[in-house]
Structure formats: structure tokens, C-alpha cells
Amino acid sequence: MDCKTARLLLDFARPQARELEAEEAEALESHLDHCPDCHSQARSERVFDERLGKAMRQVEVPAGLRDQLLARLESARGDWYRQRFAHAARLCAAAALLLVVGWFGLYWVREHWVTPIDTQRVANAIANDATEDPKARTERQLKALGTETLLPIYFDYHLLACPPFLTELPGYPGRMVPSLLFVRNSRVARVYLIRENAIPEGTPHAIDGSSFKAELWGESGEPYRYLIIHDGDDLDWLRPPMPDRA
């Protein structure tokens, strides 16, 4: 090893520095043993390092520092938990506020929210009403059930609760006839369409003193007669409104 390399390696060869490989350290020591100039340089460097290190470490540590640090850390730890508690409390308060707002919101929606309107359905209903008379529509629906007839004008077909349907004639099991269901407020009337020539014997023209009443409407010679079973005192409500009442 030459002097230049040895002096460069001197920086790495200090006791604190662990960067020098064992072989390099050995070669350096060997060179220093045989080179008085480098030996002197190394010695002065080591003395300087020793003096500087010694002075550097001469710092008096305050006597109560340890206890002071532990007390401060304990306090900081308490602060941390207090902050955590405050944070958790804020979260809980925010969650509670959200719940309250949500509850009131739901209440408001339930109270004020208008059920969404099926516009298509409304449009269809309006179109049907506007384009087809309920009497004509009912006749068409009856035709679909196999009963082709012109309905009389003394029923208000706007009061029909549902399309016509086939049902059993009361008192005659197994005999299915077309039926119309009229409803107005709490009053109900069921109208059975019976062919003139097929009116069963004993069909009541009127039943009094019973929980229901029966009336047979229609004139002789018409294709159908109309057996009306209802629960009211009269059937005026079943008739279409007069023009002056409309």
C-alpha cells in the first residue's frame, strides 16, 4: 500500500467507522508500522479524534430530566386519549345528528311525499275515457265474454267497478251468466244479464224484508233482462245523471 492510499483510508479506519474491510484495515496497519510519516499522521489524527470525541461527550445532563420526560410523556399520553375520546364523541354526535335528521327526513317524506304517479297509466285511462264511452266499452268487453248485446241506457256505466265477468246466478248452481258490478260510495249493486227466454222460473222480481233486495229490470222483447241484487233502499243512484244534474 502506498502513502496516498493509506492516508485516504485513514478516514475510514477510525474506531467509529466500520466501513473498512478487515483486509484493508490490516494492510493499512501494516503500512503504518513501516511508514514513519503516515504513522505520525495517523497518530495525530487519532489523538485529535480522541480529544474531540471526549469534548463532544462532555455534556451535563440535567438531574431531573428523566422524571420530567416521563411526566411529560404521561401527560401527552393522557392528552392523546382525551383527543381520541373527544374525536369519538364528535363522531357519535355527528352520527346522532344524522340519525335525527334522517328520522325527520323520513317522517317528512312519509307525510308530504306524493306517491309517484304512473303517468302512462293515467294517460291510458284518460285516453280510454276520452275515446270510448263506458257503455260501448262494456259492450265490447261483454262481447269478449261471448255475450253480444246492446246494453240499456238506464245504467250509469261510469259506476262500474270492474270489467264485466261471468259468475254463477244466485240460487242456480252451475249456471254462469255475465255480471256487472256497480259501486257508488258504500252502495253496491250486482247486475246479472239473463236472456229473456231463459229466465228461470221463480226468479224474484223483488224481495222485501231481506238483507238484500232484488229487482228485475228490462222490458219484455229485449234480448236480456237484468236481475239486480243490491243492499240499498233504492236504485236511483244506479241511473245515469239527468242532463240538468250533470
Added chain:
Amino acid sequence: MAKPGSPQTIQRLVEDYYEPLYRYAYRLSGSPVDAEDLTQEAFCKAQLNFGQLRDPARAKPWLFSILRNAYLHRARAERQQPCVSLECVGDLAEPLPPQLPDIDPERLQHALNELPEAFRTPIVLFYFEDFGYREIAEQMDLPIGTVMSRLARAKAFLRVRLFEPDASVLANGRAPRRATDGL
């Protein structure tokens, strides 16, 4: 916000490292009051961020790094760093007389106070707490060559400042006679 270290763990950290940490803080800041504050701050941050310490064997460099960051943060806030320029200081070792006197720790501190932090930290770590070049480089996030260069220049400055009779010239920014000869 991670859970802080357990009281027992933190107490052990304090027991093991409060003295070197205080000394390091003192040599960095040059003030006993600041050193106490920095030591406290470093331990408080260590307690809060204990989860970041993956390897307990690395507790010492971790604590030193926290303290240095705290010091740098303060130094930036205070912006009071009357330092000499080391442009005029070389990094080649000058021959020293074989019989060196002991160095007065207070005089050493005055000299350290004049060094910029970038030079003060490596030399304090190197001489004071037995950090190797590699560890200092990791601590300061610098290449090892830069650390060696800064150490050499800081050492040259301290030689002049501590052993030259008219070393005050450094404070005036003029080149010292011996430290810069031939550089």
C-alpha cells in the same frame, strides 16, 4: 391516528436513550433549554408514532432522526443561523502537533454553533454517538461520499477553530492560513 406506544415501552426508551438524545440535542442547538425542549418533543413524537418503529433495534437512529427533524423544523421557523461559510475550508487534514491539549467543551460548542447544520449534524453524530458513515448517510438521507466530504470539512474547520490562535478570522469569512493552504 395510531395508538401510542405502551407506557412500559416508552419508559424503557426514555431510560435507554434520554441522555444521548439530550447531549445530541445540546450539541445541535447549543442551548440547554432548547435541548430539553427538543428531547421532550422527540420522545412525545416517538410515543405518538411508535407504530412506525418496525425494528426495535433501530430505536436509537429512529429517535435521533426524530430529534433532528424537530431541530430543523425549529431552526427553519427561527431563521437564526449565524454560520460561517465553509467555502474557504478545505477537507484535507493538516498535520497537528503530537501533544494536543484537551478541548474545552464550551469552546467546542461555540465552534459547533458556527457550523451550518448540514456540517454540524454529521460531525456530532460521528464523534459523539459512534454513528458510522453509512448510518449518518441514512440519517441525513445523503450519499455516503457527501457525508465524508462534510465530515472532513467540518473537522478541518474545528481544527482551525479549536487549535489555531487566530482562528477568529474564520468568523469573518477569510481563509485561515493553514486550513486552506494549497487547496
